[in-house]
Amino acid sequence: MTSNASATVPGGDARETGCTEIRSVLVANRGEIARRVFRTCRELGVATVAVYSDADADTAHVREADAAVRLPGEAPADTYLRGELIVKAALAAGADAVHPGYGFLSENAAFAAAVSDAGLVWIGPPPAAIEAMASKTRAKELMAAAGVPLLAPLDPAAVTxxxxxxxxxxxxxxxxxxxxxxxxxxxxxxxxxxxxxxxxxxxxxxxxxxxxYVEGGRHVEVQVLADAHGTVWTLGTRDCSLQRRHQKVIEEAPAPRLPDALRDALHRAAAQAARTLDYRGAGTVEFLVTADGRAHFLEMNTRLQVEHPVTEEIYRLDLVALQLSVAEGRPLPAALPEPHGHAVEARLYAEDPAADWQPQTGTVHRIAVPDGVRLDSGLTDGDTVGVHYDPMLAKVVAWAPTRAEAVRKLAGALERARIHGPRTNRDLLVRSLRHPEFATATGLDTGFYGRHLDALTATGPADAAGDALCALAAALADAHGRSRFGGFRNVPAGPQFKEYACGERTHRVRYRLGRGQLSAEGFPGVRLLALAGDEVVLEVDGVRRTFALARYGDRVHVDSPLGARALTALPRFADPTARTEPGSLLAPMPGTVVRIADGLAEGDRVAAGQPLLWLEAMKMEHRITAPAAGTVTALPARTGQQVEVGTLLAVVTD
Structure with missing residues (x-):
């Protein structure tokens, strides 16, 4: 990982200034943010304590902490949302401060108060400030009174x-x-x-x-940092407009193409919000900027944001270190630091954007990015993406002197990254960064994916050709690995046959290899230059390319200049029992059936696309809809039922 951010902490030694000295921090969170806080603590010489659910018992944040305390159970409601258990864990482990991270209890005023009441240092804003902003409705009332422009809430019973x-x-x-x-x-x-x-x-x-709901608006936010001595920093703007399901996907700092007058107005409004609350620590004031350049207050997040690295990169600060410093009582310098260059962050998710952003689960065998970019991840090689928590694998951040350079750098790094495991949104991220509307910052708004998702997830002839070459490389490497003679033989070999699935396509590879010569059906002009179990070098119409291969059971990951491919080796003979009746709706992921459509029963007529039931997985609801108009001939699903991938939920007969 490389980063422009440094552990900049203002003020002197806590013992010399009479401030509270933090020696051990418990992070009341998991995954990426827990590891992020631990990293800064290690740099500062502060001990670390993790808490973990049973589902997280062997995860990276637990392994990296100096001490860890179990929270029995798996669901967030039984573990990371149990404030009393977390306070008890901090006391048991000898921590003297609690960092909430983001999500879970990070914006829970009662939890912040409980931490302080237990004699622990709360690394966050005062409970009163959290309480004021915890309800978006109350926050809007307070900001309206302070003169901050906003979109007024509506009465659901009175809307027309x-x-x-x-x-x-x-x-x-x-x-x-x-x-x-x-x-x-x-x-x-x-x-x-x-x-x-x-x-x-x-x-x-x-x-x-x-x-x-404002169509075509931009999501722009301002990072604030305040101390107990009256200083409030506004650390520039971030644009977080590229979102799926209202969740940010690509963020950058500073927000591009904002008039100076609007940028100044956003800074003033954010500073006013912080001063109105007598705020302490890090927070973010979020705005919706309409197409005509008007800004409306959305909410204030009284915590560190997921996208904080882009601000760190351009200001060359460590916001976590500053959070600890403010919590110890140290003052911020009166002068704001100066920003440098541009930073862009992409959130790498285990999900399938082409299938309604469906979350994916499984083992992440490898995750590695090229040098020169920053990787913040909650996972290490071999860790598992489960069903209980958000499917974000990592955040990849690029900094450069200009926006165009940062965007190009990030797209290239993602394209060359080695990501072996569940399906991810990596290809979508690369295509998004290279889309003309994003590259030129002329189409930055929350409707970006609504306009372009189909095109960004579509495949064409070039993709099919690349799939086929990767399948050929996989077949050759597989044969080499199984043969005691290696790849080249001095006698003619019989024809070899291998079949792979790649997405929706199936690729059948038939080839003959002998005396150093490759003859493959459907691959004229392809020469084999080198062959090993994990690397194949092919020359295609005079162009040489290297294919790196890694196998995990029947899955083969192929990384090459043509892009990354995940192939599934198919058996030579299909299992005749592996059949599904037409119209069967199978669980696309492990989860819990949380709702069934009101009154739905066997024998009911349903329309194509009609929601039948809802699964809860990874803290999100996922609709299961009728694939076509027809009759519900079976409905074995029940509310509260735990299901695995492939569980039969319903049958709709056309």
């Missing part, structure tokens, strides 16, 4: 067609959970119910509210 479109939003928490867009009044009740269910599962609070 003239108010459409609407946004249903969880009052607590963030990360896109508990949010629904409503374009028809008839859909409002279902959206409210769904958002409440998801918000309760993610945050333990089902309160939601309704506000106007």
């Amino acid at each position: 067609a003239a108010d459409l479109p609407l946004l249903v939003k969880a009052a607590a928490g963030g990360g896109g959970r508990g949010m629904r867009i409503v374009r028809e009044l008839d859909a409002l009740d279902e959206a409210l119910a769904s958002a409440r269910t998801e918000a309760t599962a993610a945050f333990g609070d089902g309160e939601v509210f309704v506000e106007p």
Whole structure:
């Protein structure tokens, strides 16, 4: 990992200034943010304590901590959302401070107060400030009184067609959970119910509210940092407009193409919000900027943001170190640091963007990025993406003197990264960064994926040709690995046959190899230059390319200049029992059936695309819809049922 950020901490030694000295920090979180905080603590010489659920018992953040305390159970409601257990863990491990990370209890005023009441240092804003901003509805009232422009909430019972479109939003928490867009009044009740269910599962609070949904708006935010001595820093802007399911995917700093007057206005509004709350520590004030250049307050996140690395990179600061410094009582310098260059961050998720962003699970065998970019990840090689938590694998961050250079650097690094395991959104990220609207910053708004997702996930002839060459390389390497003679033989070999699945395509490779010569059906002009079990060098029409291969069971990952491919080796003879009846709806992931459509029963007629039931997995709700118009001939699913991948949920007969 490389980074421009350094562990910059203002002020002197805590013992000399009379401030509280933090010696040991418990992080009330997991995964990437826990590892991120631990990294800074190690640099500062501060001891670390982890907490973990049973599902996280062997994860990286547990292995890296100096001490770890078990939270019995797997679901967030039983573990990371149990504030009393976390305070007890901190006391048991001898920690003297608690860092909440983001998500879970990071914006829970009662938890912050409980930490302080236990004699521990809370590395965050005062509970009163958290309480004021914890409910988005109360936050809007407070900001309106302070003169900060905003979109006023609407009464769900009084909205009309003239108010459409609407946004249903969880009052607590963030990360896109508990949010629904409503374009028809008839859909409002279902959206409210769904958002409440998801918000309760993610945050333990089902309160939601309704506000106007602005089409084509930009999500722009300001990083603030305040101390107990009256100093408030506004550390520039970030643009987080590229979102899926209202959750950020690509973020950058500074926000491009903002007029200076608007940028200054956002800084003033953010500083006013912090001073109104008598804020301490790191926080983020988020705005929606409309196409006509008007800014509206959305919310204030009273915690560190997922996307904080882009701010660190351009200001060359360590925001976690500054959080600890402020919590110890040290003052910030009066003068703001100067920003340098541009930084862009991409969130790498285990998900399938082409299948409604469906989360993926499984073992991450390898995750590595080229030198020159920053990798913040909650995983190390061999760790598993489960069903209980967010499927984010890592954040990849690139810094450069200019935006164009940073965007190009990040796209190239993602393209060359070695990511072996579940399907990811890596290809979508690369294509997004190279899309003309993003590359020129002329199409930055929250509707980007609504306009371009189909094109960004489509495959064409070049992709098919690349798949085929990767399948050929995999077949050759497989034969080499199984043959005691190696790849080249001095006598003619019989024809070899191998079949691989790559996405929706199946590639059949038939070739003959002998006396150093390759003859492969459908590959004219292809020469084999070198062959090993993990590397194949092919020359295609005079162009030499190297294919690196890694096998994990029947999965073969191929990395080459043509891009990364994940192939599945198919058996020579299909299993005749592996059949599914037409119209069967199978669970696409492990999860819990949280709802079945009201009144749905066997024998009912349903329309194509009609929601039948909802699965909860990875803290998100996933709709299972009718594949075609027909009759529900079987409905074995039950509310509360735990299901595995492939579990039969319903059958709709056309």
